[in-house]
Amino acid sequence: MAIPSDRRYSESHEWFRVEGNIVTVGITKHATDELTDITYVEMNPVGTDVSPGGAVGEVESVKTTAEVFSVVGGTIREVNETLGGDPSILNEDPYDAGWLLKLEVDDASALDGLMDDKAYEQLHG
Amino acid sequence: MSSTTETGPRNTPFEKLHERFGGQMVDYAGWNLPLRFGSVIEEHRAVRASGGLFDVSHMGRLRFMGPDACRFLDRVCTRQIHGMSEGQCRYSLVCNEQGGCRDDVLVYRMESESYLMVCNAANRDKLIAHFAEHSPDFDVSIDDQTLATAMCAIQGPRVMDLIGGVSREIPALKRFRFTIKDLMVIKVIVSRTGYTGEDGVEVILDAKMATPALEMFLKDFGENDSMVRPCGLAARDTLRLEAAMPLYGHELTEDIDPLSAGLGFAVKLDKGVEHPEVGGFIGQQALQEVADRGPARRLVGLLPEGRRSPRQHMQVLDGDRVVGEVTSGCLSPTLDRPIAMAYVDVACCSPDTSLQIDLGRAKVPATTCELPFYKRP
Numbered sequence: 001m002a003i004p005s006d007r008r009y010s011e012s013h014e015w016f017r018v019e020g021n022i023v024t025v026g027i028t029k030h031a032t033d034e035l036t037d038i039t040y041v042e043m044n045p046v047g048t049d050v051s052p053g054g055a056v057g058e059v060e061s062v063k064t065t066a067e068v069f070s071v072v073g074g075t076i077r078e079v080n081e082t083l084g085g086d087p088s089i090l091n092e093d094p095y096d097a098g099w100l101l102k103l104e105v106d107d108a109s110a111l112d113g114l115m116d117d118k119a120y121e122q123l124h125g
Numbered sequence: 126m127s128s129t130t131e132t133g134p135r136n137t138p139f140e141k142l143h144e145r146f147g148g149q150m151v152d153y154a155g156w157n158l159p160l161r162f163g164s165v166i167e168e169h170r171a172v173r174a175s176g177g178l179f180d181v182s183h184m185g186r187l188r189f190m191g192p193d194a195c196r197f198l199d200r201v202c203t204r205q206i207h208g209m210s211e212g213q214c215r216y217s218l219v220c221n222e223q224g225g226c227r228d229d230v231l232v233y234r235m236e237s238e239s240y241l242m243v244c245n246a247a248n249r250d251k252l253i254a255h256f257a258e259h260s261p262d263f264d265v266s267i268d269d270q271t272l273a274t275a276m277c278a279i280q281g282p283r284v285m286d287l288i289g290g291v292s293r294e295i296p297a298l299k300r301f302r303f304t305i306k307d308l309m310v311i312k313v314i315v316s317r318t319g320y321t322g323e324d325g326v327e328v329i330l331d332a333k334m335a336t337p338a339l340e341m342f343l344k345d346f347g348e349n350d351s352m353v354r355p356c357g358l359a360a361r362d363t364l365r366l367e368a369a370m371p372l373y374g375h376e377l378t379e380d381i382d383p384l385s386a387g388l389g390f391a392v393k394l395d396k397g398v399e400h401p402e403v404g405g406f407i408g409q410q411a412l413q414e415v416a417d418r419g420p421a422r423r424l425v426g427l428l429p430e431g432r433r434s435p436r437q438h439m440q441v442l443d444g445d446r447v448v449g450e451v452t453s454g455c456l457s458p459t460l461d462r463p464i465a466m467a468y469v470d471v472a473c474c475s476p477d478t479s480l481q482i483d484l485g486r487a488k489v490p491a492t493t494c495e496l497p498f499y500k501r502p
Contacts, residue, residue, distance in 0.1 A: 033149065036359050037165045039456040040432045042486070058486065060434055062165045062455050063359050091164075 001029045004095050008111045009120035010071050015095065018108050022077065025056065025070055026099045027090070030124040035061035038090045041083040043068075043101045048076045052110055056101060059090065071114060074105035133157075137182035138275035138335035146355045153358055154246035156183035161357035168360035169458040172321055176281030177356035178339075181320075185249030186270045186329060187256075189240040193263035198232060198240055199403045201259060203383060203392040203412070207403045209234040214301045214316050216391050219244075219252060220408030224382040224415055228252055229373060229391075231318060233303060241314070241329075243276070245373045259407065275335035280325030280364075282501070283352050288326065295326065311338050320361065322368025322499055363455050369426065369466060369497035375437055375452045376424060376466060382412060385420035385468065387496065422449065422468040426498055427482065429491040432456065435465040435482045442481040442488065448473045451482060457498060464498045465491070 003009075007017035007024075013031035017024045032038060043057035050056055052073040059066050079101045083089055090098040115123070134157040137143075143150065148159030158180060161168060171177050189198060198206040204217035213234050219227040228248040233241040244252050249271060256267055279288075285296045294304055295315050303316035314329040330338055362372065371377045376386055383392050394413055397405045429435055434454045441449030454465030465482070473480060478493040 036161055039434065042433070060456070062169075062363055062458070063160075065434065065436055 001095070003028070003117040003121050005117045008114035008116065010069070010114055012069055013124070014068060014070070016070075016072065016108075016111050016114065018111065021104055021106070021108075023070075023072055023074065023103045023105050023108055023111070024099050025068070025101050025103060026094055027059065027068060028120070028124070029094050031066075032091050032094045032098075035059065035066060036063045037061055038087045041080075041087050041090060041100070043079045044076055046076050046079055050074055050076060050103060056103075059100075060087075068100060070103060072103065072105050072108055072110045074103035076101055077104045078102040137180055138332040139180040139182060139277065139339065141336050142339060142355065143180070148355070148357060151358070154183060156246060158183060159355070159357040161359045162355050165357070165359040165363065166458045168354065168356040169363050171354045172281045172323055172356060172360065172364055173459055174281070175283040176279060176287065176325070176353035177321070177360065178353050179278040179280065179356050179361055180276075181278050181327065182275045182332075182335070183246040184271075184276055185242075185244040185246060185252065186274050186276065187242045187244065187249075187253070188235075188268040188270050189242065189265055190238060190268070191263075191265040192238060193265045194238050194240050196402075196404065197256075197260055197263040197265040198242075199396065199406060200263070201256060201407055202230070202232060203396075203406055203408065204232070205393045205396055205403065206232060206234075206240070207400055211236060212302050212304060214303055214318055216301075218377075218383045218388060218391055219255070220383070220406070220412065221379055222408055222411065224384075224408040224411030225379040226373070226377040226381055226383060226386075227255055227379065229371060229377055229388075231316075233314070233316065241270075243327075243329075248373060273332055274329055275332045276327065276329045277335075277339065278319055278321070278325065278327045279353060280319045280321040280323045281353070282323060284323075284325045287352060298326075308338060308341070313338065320368075320370055321364040322370070322497065323364075323501055362453075363458060366453050366455055366464065366466070367457050367459055367497065367499035371424075372453060381468070382408075382415050382420070384412060384415050385422055385424065387424045389416075420471065422470055423474045424452070424466055424496070425449075425469050425474045425476075426494040426496045427451070427454075427465040427467050427469075427480070427491040428494050429454075429463045429465065429482055429489050431489055432463065433484055433487075433489060434463045435467075435484065435491075439485070440483045441467050441469055441491070442483060443473050444481075448480065459499050466496070469493065 040060035134152040202217040439451040449469035
Protein backbone atom coordinates (compact mmCIF):
# COMPACT_ATOMS: atom_id res chain seq x y z
CA MET A 1 0.00 0.00 0.00
CA ALA A 2 1.47 3.34 -1.09
CA ILE A 3 2.15 5.88 1.64
CA PRO A 4 0.30 9.10 0.67
CA SER A 5 2.43 12.18 0.04
CA ASP A 6 -0.21 14.70 1.13
CA ARG A 7 0.40 14.31 4.87
CA ARG A 8 2.93 14.05 7.70
CA TYR A 9 3.93 11.06 9.82
CA SER A 10 4.90 10.72 13.48
CA GLU A 11 7.37 8.25 14.97
CA SER A 12 4.44 6.65 16.80
CA HIS A 13 2.80 5.87 13.42
CA GLU A 14 0.02 8.46 13.28
CA TRP A 15 -0.59 10.44 10.10
CA PHE A 16 -1.79 14.08 9.94
CA ARG A 17 -3.35 15.78 6.92
CA VAL A 18 -3.85 19.55 7.02
CA GLU A 19 -6.71 21.31 5.21
CA GLY A 20 -7.01 24.93 6.37
CA ASN A 21 -7.50 24.84 10.12
CA ILE A 22 -8.65 21.20 10.13
CA VAL A 23 -6.18 18.35 10.72
CA THR A 24 -7.34 14.82 9.95
CA VAL A 25 -5.63 12.17 12.10
CA GLY A 26 -5.18 8.47 11.38
CA ILE A 27 -2.71 5.64 11.87
CA THR A 28 -0.43 4.16 9.24
CA LYS A 29 -0.56 0.82 7.45
CA HIS A 30 2.57 -0.14 9.35
CA ALA A 31 0.69 0.48 12.60
CA THR A 32 -2.39 -1.51 11.57
CA ASP A 33 -0.15 -4.37 10.37
CA GLU A 34 1.62 -4.44 13.73
CA LEU A 35 -1.67 -4.35 15.62
CA THR A 36 -3.21 -7.13 13.46
CA ASP A 37 -7.01 -7.36 13.12
CA ILE A 38 -8.58 -4.28 14.69
CA THR A 39 -11.61 -5.08 16.82
CA TYR A 40 -12.51 -1.81 18.51
CA VAL A 41 -11.92 1.92 18.02
CA GLU A 42 -12.76 4.55 20.59
CA MET A 43 -11.84 8.19 20.07
CA ASN A 44 -12.45 10.94 22.60
CA PRO A 45 -15.80 12.65 21.97
CA VAL A 46 -16.39 15.63 19.69
CA GLY A 47 -15.67 18.84 21.57
CA THR A 48 -12.73 17.42 23.57
CA ASP A 49 -9.71 19.72 23.76
CA VAL A 50 -6.47 17.95 22.98
CA SER A 51 -3.10 19.26 24.12
CA PRO A 52 -0.06 18.83 21.84
CA GLY A 53 1.22 15.26 22.17
CA GLY A 54 -1.92 14.24 24.05
CA ALA A 55 -3.89 11.01 23.68
CA VAL A 56 -6.97 11.22 21.44
CA GLY A 57 -8.26 7.66 21.77
CA GLU A 58 -7.54 3.96 21.67
CA VAL A 59 -7.42 1.28 19.03
CA GLU A 60 -7.80 -2.37 20.02
CA SER A 61 -6.85 -5.46 18.06
CA VAL A 62 -7.12 -9.17 18.75
CA LYS A 63 -3.59 -8.85 20.08
CA THR A 64 -3.28 -5.59 21.97
CA THR A 65 -4.61 -2.15 22.86
CA ALA A 66 -2.81 0.96 21.60
CA GLU A 67 -3.25 4.63 22.41
CA VAL A 68 -3.37 7.15 19.60
CA PHE A 69 -1.65 10.51 20.10
CA SER A 70 -1.88 13.85 18.32
CA VAL A 71 1.32 15.80 17.83
CA VAL A 72 -0.75 18.92 17.34
CA GLY A 73 -3.17 20.40 19.88
CA GLY A 74 -6.75 21.41 19.06
CA THR A 75 -10.41 20.58 19.51
CA ILE A 76 -11.99 17.37 18.21
CA ARG A 77 -14.61 18.40 15.63
CA GLU A 78 -15.46 15.04 14.08
CA VAL A 79 -14.94 11.36 14.83
CA ASN A 80 -15.17 8.60 12.19
CA GLU A 81 -18.29 6.82 13.46
CA THR A 82 -18.25 4.15 10.74
CA LEU A 83 -15.28 2.51 12.48
CA GLY A 84 -17.48 1.76 15.48
CA GLY A 85 -19.66 -0.53 13.38
CA ASP A 86 -16.83 -2.01 11.33
CA PRO A 87 -13.36 -1.54 12.83
CA SER A 88 -11.82 -3.72 10.10
CA ILE A 89 -12.06 -0.71 7.74
CA LEU A 90 -8.99 0.53 9.58
CA ASN A 91 -7.02 -2.55 8.49
CA GLU A 92 -8.25 -2.35 4.91
CA ASP A 93 -7.97 1.37 4.28
CA PRO A 94 -5.98 3.16 7.00
CA TYR A 95 -5.16 6.22 4.84
CA ASP A 96 -8.62 7.02 3.53
CA ALA A 97 -11.85 5.42 4.82
CA GLY A 98 -10.06 4.51 8.07
CA TRP A 99 -9.37 8.08 9.22
CA LEU A 100 -9.91 8.45 12.98
CA LEU A 101 -10.81 12.06 13.75
CA LYS A 102 -10.64 15.68 12.66
CA LEU A 103 -9.13 18.36 14.85
CA GLU A 104 -9.67 22.10 14.60
CA VAL A 105 -6.31 23.69 15.26
CA ASP A 106 -5.06 27.25 15.72
CA ASP A 107 -1.55 26.46 14.66
CA ALA A 108 -0.50 23.38 12.72
CA SER A 109 3.20 24.30 12.69
CA ALA A 110 4.00 21.50 15.16
CA LEU A 111 3.53 19.16 12.19
CA ASP A 112 6.38 20.77 10.26
CA GLY A 113 8.94 18.76 12.21
CA LEU A 114 7.31 15.42 11.33
CA MET A 115 8.38 13.01 8.60
CA ASP A 116 7.08 13.24 5.07
CA ASP A 117 6.02 10.09 3.23
CA LYS A 118 9.51 9.37 1.92
CA ALA A 119 11.16 9.68 5.32
CA TYR A 120 8.47 7.50 6.89
CA GLU A 121 8.75 4.91 4.14
CA GLN A 122 12.50 4.71 4.68
CA LEU A 123 11.91 3.92 8.33
CA HIS A 124 8.89 1.63 8.06
CA GLY A 125 8.15 1.04 4.38
CA MET B 126 22.45 -22.08 25.89
CA SER B 127 20.32 -20.95 23.01
CA SER B 128 21.18 -17.31 23.46
CA THR B 129 20.79 -15.45 20.21
CA THR B 130 21.21 -11.89 21.44
CA GLU B 131 24.13 -11.21 19.14
CA THR B 132 22.75 -12.81 16.02
CA GLY B 133 19.07 -11.90 16.40
CA PRO B 134 16.20 -14.34 16.53
CA ARG B 135 16.75 -17.88 15.29
CA ASN B 136 14.92 -19.13 12.22
CA THR B 137 12.93 -22.35 12.49
CA PRO B 138 13.29 -25.24 10.02
CA PHE B 139 10.04 -24.02 8.41
CA GLU B 140 11.39 -20.57 7.49
CA LYS B 141 10.98 -21.14 3.75
CA LEU B 142 7.33 -21.96 4.28
CA HIS B 143 6.78 -18.72 6.20
CA GLU B 144 8.37 -16.84 3.36
CA ARG B 145 6.30 -18.64 0.74
CA PHE B 146 3.05 -17.84 2.54
CA GLY B 147 4.05 -14.25 3.40
CA GLY B 148 4.19 -14.52 7.19
CA GLN B 149 4.56 -11.34 9.21
CA MET B 150 7.53 -12.34 11.35
CA VAL B 151 8.16 -11.44 14.98
CA ASP B 152 10.78 -12.31 17.57
CA TYR B 153 9.09 -14.64 20.03
CA ALA B 154 11.31 -15.97 22.84
CA GLY B 155 14.34 -15.63 20.57
CA TRP B 156 12.70 -17.30 17.57
CA ASN B 157 11.69 -15.73 14.30
CA LEU B 158 8.06 -16.82 14.00
CA PRO B 159 5.01 -15.75 11.99
CA LEU B 160 2.59 -13.59 13.95
CA ARG B 161 0.07 -14.09 11.15
CA PHE B 162 -0.16 -14.69 7.42
CA GLY B 163 -3.30 -12.64 6.76
CA SER B 164 -6.23 -11.80 8.97
CA VAL B 165 -5.88 -13.28 12.48
CA ILE B 166 -9.63 -13.65 12.80
CA GLU B 167 -9.80 -15.54 9.50
CA GLU B 168 -6.99 -17.85 10.60
CA HIS B 169 -8.78 -18.43 13.89
CA ARG B 170 -12.05 -19.24 12.13
CA ALA B 171 -10.30 -21.53 9.65
CA VAL B 172 -9.05 -23.64 12.55
CA ARG B 173 -12.52 -23.81 14.09
CA ALA B 174 -14.13 -24.62 10.74
CA SER B 175 -11.58 -26.85 8.96
CA GLY B 176 -7.88 -26.73 9.73
CA GLY B 177 -4.77 -24.71 10.42
CA LEU B 178 -1.06 -25.42 10.44
CA PHE B 179 1.18 -23.86 13.10
CA ASP B 180 4.96 -23.90 13.27
CA VAL B 181 5.72 -24.67 16.93
CA SER B 182 9.39 -25.51 16.42
CA HIS B 183 10.27 -22.93 19.07
CA MET B 184 8.88 -25.23 21.78
CA GLY B 185 11.66 -27.00 23.69
CA ARG B 186 12.15 -30.73 23.08
CA LEU B 187 14.18 -32.55 25.72
CA ARG B 188 14.98 -36.25 25.68
CA PHE B 189 15.44 -38.14 28.97
CA MET B 190 17.19 -41.50 28.83
CA GLY B 191 18.55 -43.98 31.33
CA PRO B 192 17.49 -46.39 34.06
CA ASP B 193 16.31 -43.50 36.28
CA ALA B 194 14.57 -41.45 33.56
CA CYS B 195 11.11 -42.26 34.89
CA ARG B 196 12.05 -41.79 38.54
CA PHE B 197 13.69 -38.46 37.72
CA LEU B 198 10.67 -37.20 35.78
CA ASP B 199 8.48 -38.19 38.72
CA ARG B 200 10.73 -36.02 40.90
CA VAL B 201 10.30 -32.92 38.73
CA CYS B 202 6.78 -33.40 37.36
CA THR B 203 3.56 -32.91 39.34
CA ARG B 204 1.80 -35.62 37.30
CA GLN B 205 2.67 -39.27 37.76
CA ILE B 206 4.99 -40.51 35.03
CA HIS B 207 5.39 -44.01 36.48
CA GLY B 208 2.89 -46.32 34.85
CA MET B 209 2.64 -44.42 31.57
CA SER B 210 2.52 -46.81 28.65
CA GLU B 211 4.56 -46.46 25.48
CA GLY B 212 2.77 -44.16 23.06
CA GLN B 213 1.14 -42.12 25.79
CA CYS B 214 1.50 -38.34 26.43
CA ARG B 215 0.74 -36.59 29.68
CA TYR B 216 0.32 -32.91 30.46
CA SER B 217 2.17 -31.92 33.63
CA LEU B 218 3.53 -28.99 35.54
CA VAL B 219 7.13 -28.58 36.66
CA CYS B 220 7.03 -26.73 39.99
CA ASN B 221 9.45 -24.98 42.30
CA GLU B 222 9.69 -25.88 46.01
CA GLN B 223 7.02 -23.27 46.80
CA GLY B 224 4.58 -24.91 44.41
CA GLY B 225 4.85 -22.16 41.79
CA CYS B 226 5.01 -23.22 38.15
CA ARG B 227 8.42 -23.38 36.51
CA ASP B 228 6.66 -24.48 33.32
CA ASP B 229 3.86 -26.56 31.91
CA VAL B 230 5.00 -29.46 29.76
CA LEU B 231 3.92 -32.50 27.78
CA VAL B 232 5.74 -35.75 28.58
CA TYR B 233 5.86 -38.50 25.92
CA ARG B 234 6.64 -42.07 26.98
CA MET B 235 8.89 -43.39 24.21
CA GLU B 236 10.50 -46.84 24.27
CA SER B 237 11.57 -48.17 27.67
CA GLU B 238 13.84 -45.84 29.69
CA SER B 239 13.26 -43.05 27.19
CA TYR B 240 10.97 -40.03 27.48
CA LEU B 241 10.48 -36.83 25.55
CA MET B 242 9.38 -33.55 27.12
CA VAL B 243 7.95 -30.62 25.19
CA CYS B 244 8.29 -27.37 27.13
CA ASN B 245 7.77 -23.66 26.48
CA ALA B 246 10.43 -21.89 24.42
CA ALA B 247 10.98 -19.13 26.95
CA ASN B 248 11.47 -21.65 29.77
CA ARG B 249 13.78 -24.08 28.02
CA ASP B 250 17.10 -22.80 29.38
CA LYS B 251 15.60 -22.36 32.83
CA LEU B 252 14.28 -25.92 32.86
CA ILE B 253 17.56 -27.38 31.61
CA ALA B 254 19.33 -25.65 34.53
CA HIS B 255 16.62 -26.83 36.95
CA PHE B 256 16.97 -30.42 35.75
CA ALA B 257 20.77 -30.27 35.90
CA GLU B 258 20.54 -29.11 39.49
CA HIS B 259 18.24 -31.96 40.51
CA SER B 260 19.60 -34.84 38.42
CA PRO B 261 23.00 -35.72 39.99
CA ASP B 262 21.43 -38.46 42.14
CA PHE B 263 19.71 -40.03 39.15
CA ASP B 264 21.10 -42.18 36.36
CA VAL B 265 19.56 -40.14 33.59
CA SER B 266 20.94 -38.27 30.59
CA ILE B 267 19.16 -35.19 29.33
CA ASP B 268 19.56 -34.27 25.69
CA ASP B 269 18.24 -31.00 24.31
CA GLN B 270 16.93 -31.95 20.86
CA THR B 271 15.20 -28.65 20.16
CA LEU B 272 17.55 -27.43 17.44
CA ALA B 273 17.90 -30.83 15.78
CA THR B 274 14.14 -31.21 15.37
CA ALA B 275 11.14 -29.31 14.07
CA MET B 276 7.58 -29.34 15.35
CA CYS B 277 4.27 -28.31 13.87
CA ALA B 278 0.65 -28.51 14.96
CA ILE B 279 -2.16 -29.29 12.52
CA GLN B 280 -5.46 -28.47 14.17
CA GLY B 281 -9.11 -28.37 13.20
CA PRO B 282 -12.22 -30.52 12.73
CA ARG B 283 -11.25 -31.59 9.18
CA VAL B 284 -7.66 -32.50 10.01
CA MET B 285 -8.24 -36.12 11.00
CA ASP B 286 -10.25 -36.79 7.83
CA LEU B 287 -7.48 -35.33 5.74
CA ILE B 288 -4.79 -37.32 7.52
CA GLY B 289 -6.96 -40.38 6.99
CA GLY B 290 -6.02 -40.04 3.32
CA VAL B 291 -2.37 -40.82 4.10
CA SER B 292 -2.61 -42.87 7.30
CA ARG B 293 -5.21 -45.10 8.85
CA GLU B 294 -3.32 -45.37 12.10
CA ILE B 295 -3.19 -41.70 13.04
CA PRO B 296 -6.96 -41.01 12.99
CA ALA B 297 -7.38 -44.12 15.17
CA LEU B 298 -5.14 -42.62 17.89
CA LYS B 299 -6.90 -41.68 21.11
CA ARG B 300 -6.40 -38.22 22.58
CA PHE B 301 -2.99 -37.89 24.24
CA ARG B 302 -1.57 -40.88 22.37
CA PHE B 303 1.16 -40.78 19.78
CA THR B 304 2.71 -42.99 17.17
CA ILE B 305 6.04 -42.96 15.39
CA LYS B 306 5.51 -43.05 11.64
CA ASP B 307 7.91 -43.68 8.82
CA LEU B 308 6.76 -41.23 6.19
CA MET B 309 8.89 -42.44 3.25
CA VAL B 310 12.33 -42.09 4.80
CA ILE B 311 11.27 -39.53 7.38
CA LYS B 312 10.63 -40.62 10.94
CA VAL B 313 7.96 -38.49 12.59
CA ILE B 314 6.30 -38.48 15.99
CA VAL B 315 2.60 -37.74 15.60
CA SER B 316 0.53 -37.11 18.73
CA ARG B 317 -3.18 -36.42 19.02
CA THR B 318 -2.63 -33.29 21.08
CA GLY B 319 -2.87 -29.55 20.60
CA TYR B 320 -3.35 -26.10 21.97
CA THR B 321 -6.40 -24.79 20.13
CA GLY B 322 -9.40 -26.62 21.61
CA GLU B 323 -9.82 -28.52 18.33
CA ASP B 324 -9.02 -32.06 17.36
CA GLY B 325 -5.72 -32.46 15.56
CA VAL B 326 -2.13 -33.53 15.83
CA GLU B 327 1.28 -32.26 16.76
CA VAL B 328 4.19 -33.54 14.71
CA ILE B 329 7.87 -33.73 15.66
CA LEU B 330 10.47 -34.57 13.04
CA ASP B 331 14.09 -34.10 12.04
CA ALA B 332 14.86 -30.43 11.36
CA LYS B 333 16.41 -31.16 7.97
CA MET B 334 13.32 -33.03 6.85
CA ALA B 335 10.82 -30.42 8.02
CA THR B 336 10.22 -28.57 4.78
CA PRO B 337 10.22 -31.59 2.43
CA ALA B 338 7.93 -33.51 4.78
CA LEU B 339 5.45 -30.71 4.98
CA GLU B 340 5.49 -30.13 1.24
CA MET B 341 4.80 -33.81 0.76
CA PHE B 342 2.08 -33.69 3.36
CA LEU B 343 0.42 -30.66 1.79
CA LYS B 344 0.77 -32.14 -1.68
CA ASP B 345 -0.97 -35.27 -0.48
CA PHE B 346 -3.88 -33.12 0.59
CA GLY B 347 -4.04 -32.10 -3.08
CA GLU B 348 -7.07 -30.02 -3.90
CA ASN B 349 -7.92 -29.96 -0.22
CA ASP B 350 -4.88 -27.80 0.44
CA SER B 351 -7.06 -24.89 1.40
CA MET B 352 -8.63 -26.99 4.16
CA VAL B 353 -5.45 -26.48 6.15
CA ARG B 354 -4.12 -22.95 6.03
CA PRO B 355 -0.96 -21.63 7.65
CA CYS B 356 -1.64 -19.80 10.91
CA GLY B 357 0.47 -17.58 13.13
CA LEU B 358 1.09 -16.99 16.81
CA ALA B 359 -1.72 -14.45 17.13
CA ALA B 360 -4.42 -16.97 16.14
CA ARG B 361 -2.76 -19.60 18.34
CA ASP B 362 -3.24 -17.23 21.28
CA THR B 363 -6.91 -16.41 20.63
CA LEU B 364 -7.67 -20.11 20.02
CA ARG B 365 -6.06 -21.29 23.25
CA LEU B 366 -7.74 -18.46 25.17
CA GLU B 367 -11.21 -19.51 23.99
CA ALA B 368 -10.32 -23.06 25.03
CA ALA B 369 -9.05 -21.67 28.40
CA MET B 370 -5.66 -23.32 28.02
CA PRO B 371 -3.06 -21.61 30.17
CA LEU B 372 -0.22 -19.61 28.61
CA TYR B 373 2.99 -19.47 30.62
CA GLY B 374 3.72 -15.90 31.68
CA HIS B 375 -0.02 -15.19 31.83
CA GLU B 376 -2.03 -17.84 33.69
CA LEU B 377 1.09 -19.60 34.99
CA THR B 378 4.20 -18.12 36.60
CA GLU B 379 6.75 -19.03 39.27
CA ASP B 380 4.37 -17.39 41.78
CA ILE B 381 1.19 -19.15 40.67
CA ASP B 382 0.43 -22.71 41.78
CA PRO B 383 -1.38 -25.15 39.50
CA LEU B 384 -4.26 -25.72 41.93
CA SER B 385 -5.27 -22.05 41.78
CA ALA B 386 -4.97 -22.32 38.00
CA GLY B 387 -7.57 -25.10 37.92
CA LEU B 388 -4.98 -27.70 36.90
CA GLY B 389 -5.54 -30.05 39.85
CA PHE B 390 -6.00 -32.93 37.39
CA ALA B 391 -2.29 -32.66 36.58
CA VAL B 392 -1.11 -32.65 40.21
CA LYS B 393 -0.77 -36.01 41.93
CA LEU B 394 -0.73 -34.91 45.55
CA ASP B 395 -0.45 -38.51 46.78
CA LYS B 396 2.45 -39.35 44.50
CA GLY B 397 4.60 -42.00 46.14
CA VAL B 398 1.81 -43.30 48.37
CA GLU B 399 0.49 -46.00 46.08
CA HIS B 400 3.89 -46.76 44.56
CA PRO B 401 6.58 -46.15 47.22
CA GLU B 402 9.29 -46.69 44.58
CA VAL B 403 8.05 -43.43 43.05
CA GLY B 404 9.40 -40.60 45.20
CA GLY B 405 7.62 -37.32 45.86
CA PHE B 406 7.86 -34.36 43.48
CA ILE B 407 9.37 -30.93 43.95
CA GLY B 408 6.69 -28.65 45.34
CA GLN B 409 4.48 -31.49 46.59
CA GLN B 410 4.45 -30.35 50.20
CA ALA B 411 3.70 -26.74 49.30
CA LEU B 412 0.87 -27.84 47.01
CA GLN B 413 -0.54 -30.14 49.71
CA GLU B 414 -0.73 -27.07 51.95
CA VAL B 415 -2.52 -25.09 49.22
CA ALA B 416 -4.95 -27.98 48.80
CA ASP B 417 -5.53 -28.20 52.59
CA ARG B 418 -6.32 -24.54 53.12
CA GLY B 419 -7.80 -23.99 49.64
CA PRO B 420 -6.48 -21.46 47.10
CA ALA B 421 -7.01 -17.78 47.94
CA ARG B 422 -7.71 -16.96 44.30
CA ARG B 423 -8.88 -19.05 41.40
CA LEU B 424 -8.69 -18.73 37.66
CA VAL B 425 -12.10 -17.83 36.28
CA GLY B 426 -13.62 -16.67 33.04
CA LEU B 427 -14.95 -13.13 32.73
CA LEU B 428 -17.51 -11.91 30.21
CA PRO B 429 -17.27 -8.11 30.02
CA GLU B 430 -20.07 -5.95 28.66
CA GLY B 431 -19.47 -4.02 25.44
CA ARG B 432 -16.81 -4.60 22.81
CA ARG B 433 -13.61 -3.69 24.63
CA SER B 434 -11.07 -6.39 25.46
CA PRO B 435 -9.51 -6.69 28.90
CA ARG B 436 -5.73 -7.18 28.89
CA GLN B 437 -3.18 -8.80 31.16
CA HIS B 438 -2.65 -7.05 34.54
CA MET B 439 -5.91 -5.05 34.44
CA GLN B 440 -7.61 -5.02 37.82
CA VAL B 441 -10.86 -6.83 38.61
CA LEU B 442 -13.06 -4.89 41.03
CA ASP B 443 -16.00 -5.58 43.29
CA GLY B 444 -17.19 -2.01 43.80
CA ASP B 445 -14.14 -0.14 45.14
CA ARG B 446 -12.33 -3.29 46.19
CA VAL B 447 -9.69 -4.94 44.02
CA VAL B 448 -10.57 -8.65 43.96
CA GLY B 449 -8.50 -9.92 41.08
CA GLU B 450 -6.29 -9.43 38.06
CA VAL B 451 -6.77 -10.25 34.39
CA THR B 452 -4.24 -12.69 32.94
CA SER B 453 -5.40 -12.78 29.29
CA GLY B 454 -8.15 -11.20 27.25
CA CYS B 455 -9.26 -10.71 23.66
CA LEU B 456 -12.28 -10.27 21.47
CA SER B 457 -13.29 -13.90 20.92
CA PRO B 458 -13.61 -14.51 17.17
CA THR B 459 -15.91 -17.50 17.78
CA LEU B 460 -18.23 -15.85 20.30
CA ASP B 461 -17.83 -12.36 18.76
CA ARG B 462 -17.56 -10.80 22.19
CA PRO B 463 -14.75 -9.96 24.61
CA ILE B 464 -13.56 -12.71 26.94
CA ALA B 465 -10.93 -12.77 29.66
CA MET B 466 -9.34 -15.05 32.20
CA ALA B 467 -8.48 -13.65 35.62
CA TYR B 468 -7.39 -14.69 39.08
CA VAL B 469 -10.23 -13.68 41.40
CA ASP B 470 -10.62 -14.00 45.20
CA VAL B 471 -12.50 -17.19 45.99
CA ALA B 472 -15.25 -15.15 47.70
CA CYS B 473 -16.12 -13.63 44.28
CA CYS B 474 -15.34 -16.44 41.89
CA SER B 475 -18.54 -18.48 41.72
CA PRO B 476 -20.18 -18.33 38.26
CA ASP B 477 -22.46 -15.37 37.44
CA THR B 478 -20.88 -13.02 39.98
CA SER B 479 -21.16 -9.40 38.87
CA LEU B 480 -17.80 -7.63 38.99
CA GLN B 481 -16.04 -4.84 37.08
CA ILE B 482 -12.83 -4.63 35.08
CA ASP B 483 -10.77 -1.46 35.08
CA LEU B 484 -9.92 -0.92 31.40
CA GLY B 485 -8.01 2.29 32.08
CA ARG B 486 -10.31 4.68 30.27
CA ALA B 487 -13.41 3.15 31.85
CA LYS B 488 -14.61 0.48 34.23
CA VAL B 489 -16.90 -2.06 32.59
CA PRO B 490 -19.24 -4.59 34.23
CA ALA B 491 -18.20 -8.20 33.79
CA THR B 492 -19.74 -11.49 34.87
CA THR B 493 -17.73 -14.49 36.01
CA CYS B 494 -18.25 -17.71 34.08
CA GLU B 495 -16.99 -21.25 34.00
CA LEU B 496 -14.11 -22.16 31.73
CA PRO B 497 -13.61 -22.90 28.91
CA PHE B 498 -15.38 -20.32 26.76
CA TYR B 499 -15.38 -22.72 23.84
CA LYS B 500 -15.74 -26.49 23.66
CA ARG B 501 -15.56 -28.25 20.34
CA PRO B 502 -18.92 -29.70 19.31
